[in-house]
Amino acid sequence: MALSYFAEKEDYSLNHIRARKIRDGYLVTTDYGSWAYLSEEEYRQVRTNNLKEPLLSLLKEKGIVLTQSNTENVILDYRKKWGYLFQGTSLHIVALTKRCNLNCSYCHASAEQLPEGHDMTEDTAKKAVDFIFQSPSEEITIEFQGGEPSLNFETLKYIVKYAKKKNETVRKNLKFCIVTNLTLMNDEKLDFLMKEKIGICTSFDGCKEVHNANRDQYDKVVSWIKKIKQVYDIDAMPITTKQSLPHYKEIVDEYVKLGLKNIWIKPLNNLGYAAESWKKVGITPEQFLEFWKNSLDYIVKSNKKTPLIENYAFILLKKILTKECVNFTDLETPCGAAIGQIAYNFDGDIYTCDEGRFFDIFKIGTVNDTYKKVLSSGQTACVLKASLNDNNPHCEVCAYKPYCGLCPVLSYAETGNIVSKIPDKRCDILMGMFTHIFDKMLFDEEYREVFMSWIEKS
Ligand code: SF4
Ligand code: SF4
Incomplete structure (x- = not known):
């Protein structure tokens, strides 16, 4: 009979995280997009699972550390972030x-x-x-x-x-x-x-x-x-x-x-x-x-x-x-092809998205079909699967993964394959943009003030 024992020392466990060095510290992100920027010493505490206050409290608040009391909220936040999957x-x-x-x-x-x-x-x-x-x-x-x-x-x-x-x-x-x-x-x-x-x-x-x-x-x-x-x-x-x-x-x-x-x-x-x-x-x-x-x-x-x-x-x-x-x-990951947007050509052909109209491979039906048939077709499922950054080894270790996604159309246009070969040109652009945004948010007060005002206005 299979047996297993687990002696839990702490009343918390570390959420799944990815890290990226920015200047002298480390950006740490979770799957659902919460994040913290840590000094070298703080990052060492995380890696050795030896967290001390006040870092422990901050990481609990951000869902980077999971406890009995915050897990429910983390699950709700995760569901909210991916809400587009449930709406049509x-x-x-x-x-x-x-x-x-x-x-x-x-x-x-x-x-x-x-x-x-x-x-x-x-x-x-x-x-x-x-x-x-x-x-x-x-x-x-x-x-x-x-x-x-x-x-x-x-x-x-x-x-x-x-x-x-x-x-x-x-x-x-x-x-x-x-x-x-x-x-x-x-x-x-x-x-x-x-x-x-x-x-x-x-x-x-x-x-x-x-x-x-x-x-x-x-x-x-x-x-x-x-x-x-x-x-x-x-x-x-x-x-x-x-x-x-x-x-x-x-x-x-x-x-x-x-x-x-x-x-x-x-x-x-x-x-x-x-x-x-x-x-x-x-x-x-x-x-x-x-x-x-x-x-x-x-x-x-x-x-x-x-x-x-x-x-x-x-x-x-x-x-x-x-x-x-x-x-x-x-x-998004999966991207919004078919589940977030659909493009209808003048002749009634239906494509995964606006950009998909360039290639027959992204044609997923016609206006004579039913929504259910088009959305549940193997063709649609293939495009969505190719847009997931979950299975990509580069994305899997990238701290920007929770905010990013792959594009099967651009990948197909570049390489003839709907599965992206990362890093590619699009990844180079997104990686540069995410790094710049975090850098400015963290280290430039003028930028931070303007960025916050944009968010508050929205
Ligand atoms: S920036 Fe590049 S490596 Fe990172 S998640 Fe996006 S596509 Fe993947
Ligand atoms: S990421 Fe690419 S495939 Fe997905 S909706 Fe946008 S253009 Fe279409």
Whole structure:
């Protein structure tokens, strides 16, 4: 008969932790994201399981040490952080058309100046809405994309009307937004968007030189941003390309001048047209990190005058500083493919996510299928499994694991394999960002004050 004895000396046990040296101390994180920064001596106490006060109390409070009295709360916090797993798909990206009136050098959607016939029909739109409403999520956001979605504005109107009608009985928290290049905007369209409370987001690369290098429409876009800002709200997003690198100050200044509240400094992904023109527009992880750090520094240093928030830093901070489920689909494990967001192509094909639309391998069904069938398919399960950072030996020892996740689409684009080979370019970027955020949080008072104010405002 099997026997086992265990003589427990202490009234606590150490939670599973990972550590990373930052400057002279050690960052220690748990699986659910609580953390502490320890001196060399404190870290020695942890490693030898010889904890003394006041360190012991701090580690109990953070759930880094488990006791009879805090274990229940740690389990609840863990469940809360991964709450997105229990709610159903909330973000539904509907590509109304494959067509676009522009030809941006980095276009992710590979949109083309095609004739009609590449638009979502009313019949497909109806089926897409019926599919969307099968999600058990109480929150439903329908995001209109393309191509340029305003080229198929009649179908957009139809979806809004039909979804609202359907929602009269199910009463979900239903929201809409559109991602548009603004160049086909007119008063009639704006009136409709405002009347129906549809959020507007535009691609705006900041200063004239950079925006026009990607597509020659700076004056028109700026004039529409100004006009919309007077009567409604608008978000904008720049993409960081080779052309952006010397212009971080001008780009930030332009966002501030236009009264935009957020700027999301994102790296260009090697997808769609960007992959074809990578030599011209692409950047290395090191170049992106330098650009992001410079931009963040410029934003933080001028934050008392201009309360602009850098969204990427904000998301990482939310993951690090709060117990909330952030549900940012690209940085969860498993990621939000299918369970957090679904993308509907103009022809009714369904993909795991917006970025997944580039590759057939990420097609998980059509609007003629049921939500249950698509979500429980082997294809969906494979993508989700590949996005887990639990089985990866590099991630397994990385202190940033609880805040991070893998991307099967970017991995497939880079290597032809949905399983990420870490470290890769994306990991280099994320590792650099996490280290910078922790370093600034811990050692720079000015940054800490601004970071905390962003979190308090949210
Ligand atoms: S596969 Fe990649 S792009 Fe798609 S949701 Fe997951 S992390 Fe995001
Ligand atoms: S992808 Fe890189 S940064 Fe993220 S958890 Fe894995 S090793 Fe860490």
